[in-house]
Structures are given as structure tokens and as C-alpha cells.
Amino acid sequence: MGDFIWRPEYSVGDEHLDEQHRGLIELIDMLEDQSHMDEVLGRLEIYIDEHFRDEEGMLANADYPDLAAHKRQHKAFEEWLAVSRRAFREPEVSSMLRESIRAYLKSWLVNHIMVSDKDYASWLD
Numbered sequence: 001m002g003d004f005i006w007r008p009e010y011s012v013g014d015e016h017l018d019e020q021h022r023g024l025i026e027l028i029d030m031l032e033d034q035s036h037m038d039e040v041l042g043r044l045e046i047y048i049d050e051h052f053r054d055e056e057g058m059l060a061n062a063d064y065p066d067l068a069a070h071k072r073q074h075k076a077f078e079e080w081l082a083v084s085r086r087a088f089r090e091p092e093v094s095s096m097l098r099e100s101i102r103a104y105l106k107s108w109l110v111n112h113i114m115v116s117d118k119d120y121a122s123w124l125d
């Protein structure tokens, strides 16, 4: 276990989405152990797919006005993740690249939750 943990201030006010965000943070935290990185990134890809689908579905139901922009952020992230996974399979991936992938994942998730996801919180009441 690393030091990346879910915090109450990450809450978007919806139990299901908070639970999924917690799961994402746990997965990213598991990347601390670099020996399982490919497997964890694979699980992350599946988890992200389900989470983005749920989140976008809820926002569509709530008539959230910035849904199109929000979806674009999700899409860009999915593309980044796919490219990173591919880069990862190269035999001589340096530990620096591994560390930068992990650092990017942490900061993307926290920024996305704290800014873009928080923005929809009031629409889900």
C-alpha cells in the first residue's frame, strides 16, 4: 500500500460515484509496486470504462449542461491510458517512465475529481 488514499474532500455527493472513485484511487495506489504495473493498468482500463459509463449516464439523466466537455476529458484520458499501456509493454521501460505514469495518474484523477467532477455535484441532488 502506498500513500494515495481517498479523502472526504474528494466526495462528489453521490455514494456510488464516490465508491468508484475510491476504487480508482486504490488501483492507482497499487502501482506503487512496480512489478504488477501491466496487470494493474489493465484492471484500471476496465474499471475506468465502467466508471465513466456510469458517471456519464447519471449526468445525462440529470441534464448536466457541461456533459459534452466532461465526456471529452474522459475520452482524452482513455486515449492517454491506452498509449501508456502500450509504451509499458516495451521491454526496457525505465523506472522513470513508470514513475511518471503513476504521478500523472494521481494528479489527473485528483484534479479531475476536485474540479470537473465537483462541478456536477449540485446537479445530482
Ligand SMILES: [Fe+2]
Residues within 6 Å of the ligand: 055, 070, 074, 112, 116, 117
Ligand atoms: Fe468524471
